[in-house]
Amino acid sequence: MRFVMRRWTLPLLLAVLGLVIAVREADTGSPGVAAVWLVVFLVFAVGLSPLAFPRSISAAEARRRSADDGRPIVYWRPGCQYCLRLRLRLGPAARRAHWVDIWRDPEGAADVRAVTGGDETVPTVVVAGQSRVNPDPAWLRRQLR
CATH class of the missing domain: 3.40.30.10 (Glutaredoxin)
Structure with a gap:
């Protein structure tokens, strides 16, 4: 179980960070910017995850x-x-x-x-x-x- 968490820690952190930034941007009335930030962070999360290999x-x-x-x-x-x-x-x-x-x-x-x-x-x-x-x-x- 420990290796599973280690493999997914960075991708999960990136996904959560992207979600937090997207929510903050959406709250300020910028849903388009929020969507862009979320997509960027999710692309990096997938790229750094085991799914890319x-x-x-x-x-x-x-x-x-x-x-x-x-x-x-x-x-x-x-x-x-x-x-x-x-x-x-x-x-x-x-x-x-x-x-x-x-x-x-x-x-x-x-x-x-x-x-x-x-x-x-x-x-x-x-x-x-x-x-x-x-x-x-x-x-x-x-x-x-």
Whole structure:
């Protein structure tokens, strides 16, 4: 339950903040401005939530699948702006990678710590046994072809 709250804390705070601002704007007689603020905050909330990413699998499952199909493994966590940047820059190609949420999978977090020297820097990508931390999206897009 704790990891669920941690994954959704920032998106929920953004949604509530957007709602508070929208209510205040609506009370001052600006329903159009209120709607714009609410939409902006909700877009950010969804973008920083787990909903913006392909379905995560366990690290063990990702390694097994990657060994079978040669596709990259992307270790990520919700709320990470660099993970979101990578996800958005990959576009639809992101679905071809195996995504592991390190906040849901302790084994995935351990894999990242082993690669990064003890910290949990994400996104970390592993392709054919080679790892890259915060890789260039163009490089990863080429790996996904």
